[in-house]
Amino acid sequence: MKVIMAEVFSSWQGEGGSVEGSAFGRRQIFVRFAGCDLRCVWCDSKEYIDASRVSRWRYEVEPFTWKFEYRQNPASLDEVIDAVLRLDTGDIHSISYTGGEPTLQVKPLKAMMGRMKELGFDNFLETHGGLPELIKEVAHLTDYASVDIKDETARATEEWKSLVLREVESTRILKEAGAKTYVKLVVTSETKPENVRWYAELLKGLAPLVIQPMEPIEISQRQLMELYREAAKIMGRKNVGLSFQVHKYLNVL
Ligand SMILES: C[S@@+](CC[C@H](N)C(=O)[O-])C[C@H]1O[C@@H](n2cnc3c(N)ncnc32)[C@H](O)[C@@H]1O
Ligand SMILES: Nc1nc2[nH]cc(C(=O)O)c2c(=O)[nH]1
Numbered sequence: 001m002k003v004i005m006a007e008v009f010s011s012w013q014g015e016g017g018s019v020e021g022s023a024f025g026r027r028q029i030f031v032r033f034a035g036c037d038l039r040c041v042w043c044d045s046k047e048y049i050d051a052s053r054v055s056r057w058r059y060e061v062e063p064f065t066w067k068f069e070y071r072q073n074p075a076s077l078d079e080v081i082d083a084v085l086r087l088d089t090g091d092i093h094s095i096s097y098t099g100g101e102p103t104l105q106v107k108p109l110k111a112m113m114g115r116m117k118e119l120g121f122d123n124f125l126e127t128h129g130g131l132p133e134l135i136k137e138v139a140h141l142t143d144y145a146s147v148d149i150k151d152e153t154a155r156a157t158e159e160w161k162s163l164v165l166r167e168v169e170s171t172r173i174l175k176e177a178g179a180k181t182y183v184k185l186v187v188t189s190e191t192k193p194e195n196v197r198w199y200a201e202l203l204k205g206l207a208p209l210v211i212q213p214m215e216p217i218e219i220s221q222r223q224l225m226e227l228y229r230e231a232a233k234i235m236g237r238k239n240v241g242l243s244f245q246v247h248k249y250l251n252v253l
């Protein structure tokens with residue numbers, strides 16, 4: 001089976017804060033799929049969102065060395081799994097599937113998740129959740145899920161409100177399938193408190209929320225805490241947390 005890959009590397013999970021379902025600080029092998037159907041203005045993986053322009057993928061040869069080898073796309077599933085297994089250091093909490101949007105290539109994603117479970121690994125899915133029909137295909141193989149809600153300021157799509165509703169639906173599907181799931185909201189200084197209140201109403205009783213400032217950070221601490229408080233007032237004080245992209249500060253992948 002073929003898949004359009006971006007990269008495979010070893011790191012620790014740098015996002016997620018301290019809510020249930022987060023794997024923040026855990027060792028992971030990251031499998032980054034090429035291609036995305038959204039266009040978040042602040043996306044830090046822009047070079048991978050047009051799959052047709054990702055002619056080759058890279059895999060790290062040894063953890064934390066920044067040494068890569070390159071292969072042509074499309075990759076075979078077996079070569080991707082080999083690249084993952086050679087990075088297994090015996091302390092791996094879970095395999096992170098990210099992108100781009102991993103669910104867009106749902107057939108190889110599903111096959112790979114099934115294979116990694118057989119090999120004894122847990123699966124961590126990082127997704128925008130905009131495609132609940134595809135989430136349904138992999139929910140039973142997902143141990144952990146981080147589902148983004150795209151704020152209006154991300155300008156991810158013209159159909160922003162319906163995207164949010166689909167993301168909430170994906171969260172519901174993952175929870176019902178037994179995946180430990182949290183929702184991540186990237187915020188900017190332009191994020192409207194009324195929008196955060198809307199997301200919080202939708203998520204209340206469903207899944208915890210982490211609020212993650214867009215990098216590079218431009219939102220003030222005061223604004224950030226105001227958004228936090230609005231969400232916590234609706235969802236409950238134990239169901240909201242902050243998340244930062246810590247890997248960027250520590251200069252790891
Ligand atoms: C590159 S995305 C890939 C997974 C999926 N497409 C998604 O958006 O959830 C991985 C994570 O990085 C976050 N992210 C990307 N660029 C960011 C930035 N500039 N600041 C903060 N978070 C960012 C996304 O919100 C998402 O949670
Ligand atoms: N260390 C590290 N943690 C991450 N958490 C989410 C990431 C992603 O790009 O999906 C990511 C990433 O690229 N590196």
Ligand code: SF4
Nearest residue numbers: 036038040043100128
């Ligand atoms: S959904 Fe994820 S990969 Fe796609 S543009 Fe937004 S942040 Fe980037």
Ligand SMILES: [Mg+2]
Nearest residue numbers: 044045098245
């Ligand atoms: Mg990233």
